[in-house]
Amino acid sequence: MARIANAAALAAYRKQQRALRPAERKAIAVCAGTGCKAFGGLEVFEAFRAALDAHGLAKTWDLRATGCHGFCERGPLVLFFPEGRLYQRVKPEDVEEIVTRTLLGGEVLERLLYQDPVTGARHEKEHDIPFYRHQRRLVLAQNGQIDPTSLDDYLVLGGYGGLVKALGMDPAAVVAEVKRAGLRGRGGAGFPTGVKWEICRAAQADQRYVICNADEGDPGAFMDRSVIEGNPHLVLEGMLIGAYAIGASQGHVYIRQEYPLAVERLELALAQARALGLLGQDILGSGFSFDVHVSRGGGAFVCGEESAMIASLEGRRGVPRRRPPYPAAQGLHGKPTNINNVETWATVPIILEKGADWFAAIGTAGSKGTKIFSLVGKVNNTGLVEVPMGITLREIVEVIGGGIPGGKAFKAVQTGGPSGGCLPAEKLDVAVDFDSLVREGAMMGSGGMIVMDEDTCMVDVARYFLGFLKFESCGNCTSCRDGLEQLHALVTDIAEGRATSGTLDLLEELAETIRATSLCALGTTAVNPVQSTLRYFRHEYEAHIRDGRCPAKVCKALIHFSINDKCTGCTLCAKNCPQKCITGERKALHVIDQARCIKCGICRDVCKFAAVDVQ
Amino acid sequence: MSIRLWIDDREVLAEPGERILEVAQRQGISIPTLCHHPALPVLGACRVCLVEVQQGKRREITTACNTLVQEGMRVATDTAEVRGHRAMNLELLRARAPEAPAVRELATQLGVARSRFRPPAQNPLPNCILCELCVRACAHLGHHALAAVGRGDKKRIGLPHNRPAEACVGCGSCLSVCPTRCILLKETATTRTIWGQTFELVRCKSCGAPVMTEAQRAHAIRTKQLPEDHDDTCELCKQSAASQRLASVVW
């Protein structure tokens, strides 16, 4: 591929690529996102390749392994273009039949269509499925369509059009456009992106940096991973536009080491962009020069914090420092630095392409555009969803998510990762935007949305997050390091039935000091899970303390397993018990030796007759 | 151009780049701290030097040691809220360093008679409050023998690879700056043992009194260009020698 000298040459190249692949061309998109891959997506892809070859269809059908389609729950997913038909839970052995009956015969295979668990209706088209119908996909729009390893695929769909537009504008006008769009940072805090750019642009310096924060550390969130794996050029284009607007000549992507595929995709995209002259010196003849370097994180949640990330990029321990000075004034290597999250960067080209007004028309007054959430936990349709700001939690959980599996009752939804909070059923009608969530004691965070049902113990959830955070704290501040450890110990006391009436008071007092006196946001928000569960589920804490009872039957110290008279004496539980503490004759009622039972719950899992009770 | 701010309702002038703690100290306003040392880089670890800062509409409790002064800032060093949070952090530190006099005294001053918390699970160096003053001093001297190791509740102060460090010269600065004096240093007439390493001491060439470690002497000669004969005599023998020289001139 030759270097493209200017915008006109790019337009010509794009035209040429489009001619090779007309929109009406038939295509099969096999999801090769992490979820589908784990379900055997790559095997399905290979089966398609072999079958198309065998039937001599390789020239008529385009076969692509794409990024995540979002509906991970039903993977492996296969989409057929141009009609937009979706087959789900496709196995390699289905492929031959698909090729002969659907591709050649034009027949729809009913069993591979998505079936609504409530109505029983089957949906043929992707956009008819409730999971997709209520979404508004901007950033994820191309994820199911393009091959992330192909820059041409991206160009055919109009990729780098936003960059061309930006390069034709004054940098200050680009900043103004992003400001006018009302874009707020998707990484958690929701700071206005345009304002951030403006501050960095205004700082006097011979060198400025832009950084893409791809250190997606919130457990339960994987949108950044999916965007990079599924559409790396979109992120790159956003960074290019931002760098041009800010006046930066160098960029870094700080990416989690746990995401090897995303690193690979990104490196490939960078090489492609360099070859085409979309990175490097004098990009598209504009005089603007920029390049990007990929740095892998070392595995530290705290490095999602800006100053800690900079420390890590400088080869130091990822310990945050006091701000001000802010990175916009003194960042990487002491130079003005602008850090935005993956999803924020990926939104930028869309704003440039479609215009600030178009973008600002989506969402609410204070929160514009769409937001991607990873909807996971105890919900039927797990996966990635992109929705307009202002949609209610109920729509996401009940309509898009399809409610709670197994007929269980909804208990809470946890948003914002470890810094977020748990909202109860009565808050399901809260609008999902930056400010409303904070008002209710949760936060947007990077977009993890974990649904919990009646079997989830909120004390256990609080303890889980504290365990996570005391491990992930950098260990610098007394309040965060020792405070979280002690807070974890107090909640553990509650979960294990050792707490006294004073425990909750001490817990609340300590939580307030941790919140008020820690240096960085990890510490100041670390107590959110505790404070929000105390706010909405205080009765569960009290049940543990006062009655020595775990209402959700989760906390091991407060429950015990026993076998009821439904036992048929099949011996399955006794065979599987790791402690060998279940005894009983074949065909006779079995008994658990409570003294030796470790409450692993395996007996309950394996019992086919629901004969194991937990109290 | 000077910055004007108020500390406890007193109008104060400061220079840009200065931090609240140093400006307050200059004014004779005392703010308790355990991890601050004016000669070493700030870290903001102990969270004891808390003050309340009002800047425009924003009000926050923050640490004085690492907060830059800003025009129009209002600082309150002794509110009930500030005292309460200082006391809670001291209570946490008291559980970690129950035998450190400095922690105990400060805690008592703040009304923390005992800690309601259990000692932390990981505490390989008893009474260490992990403020890294030792690490900072060691790095400042150019030795870089000590490290902050691990993170979170497993953070500790230690030596690379958990074995005696080549870079250590046994100077004992780490102990000098340690607010809890938790670093073990043992000295005999001929040796000094610190951080698991025993150093030979230079003996005064006239009286045999211990002077400094051989390693420290070598380091000083190398980095500070000290004349080699300056530090092989104890200071009393140096004085005698000087007095003899002087006597021979006077009389």
Place this chain on the structure above:
Amino acid sequence: MGCRTCELACSFVHSRAGALGRPRIRIHAQGRGLEAGVIKDRYLQLTCLQCAEAACAKVCPTQALVRDETTRAIVLVAERCIGCGLCEAACPFGHMHFDRQIRLPLKCDLCGGSPACARFCPHHALEIRP
């Protein structure tokens, strides 16, 4: 005369300030000599010379030893000291003593301009000259 009152005075004044009572001025006996035909013991007092090019201040890694502009003495700013002991090694005259208990160096600070050694000398043998 060898009465060592100056040493005592120095110890006394500085021990009140919290440091150990080790004197910063020393009287050194220099044997016997003839003075107007009479055999007499000879003594020399020695204290810090407040050198113009002070070796102690030069080696200090934290600028904890600085010249006091009024008294012209080199004084220790204890808050800046990290207790490395280099100053003791650097002083060629032995006037820096590193105290191993408090881990700080002790040196003559001219008592802020009015040295106790001179004030208390019963023979007025010590005086301060600019």
Place this chain on the structure above:
Amino acid sequence: MSAQAVIDPAELDEVLARHPQGQPAGLVNLLHDLQAAFRYLPEQALERAAEHLGLSSAEVYGVATFYEGFHLKPRGEHICTVCMGTACHVRGAARLLEQAERDLAVRAGQTTPDLRFTLEQVNCVGACALGPLVILDGKYHGSMAPDRLSRLLGKLSDKKGSK
């Protein structure tokens, strides 16, 4: 884990040569490459890395122990990683970890004495829809249950045993 594994000095040189000398900012990336070459970070490699970048051993050691992704002890031939992310947690990840601890007779973060297995936990790998998730030698196994995990681990130990 007593014996310090012998590392190939030529390979060490080769990894170091890919990183510019005297640039401390490259430390985290260099440690990744060293770990990719040796599966863990041997002491000798850390010392050479320090020298190469112009850092002290203490600085390099402090960084290597700060990040969870770096391993300073030799790791087993098979690596079993249990995801402890929130989504996996609410779907019972803790039970998987306990099961693996029982089966392998080691605690999370440890390696079996015969260097066959290392049991690790990770705070989310971003495959939350598959939870609870276990990664065995790089392969993702979603919707895992304790008994299924036992069988998978059992299969791996047998495979080597029969060889």
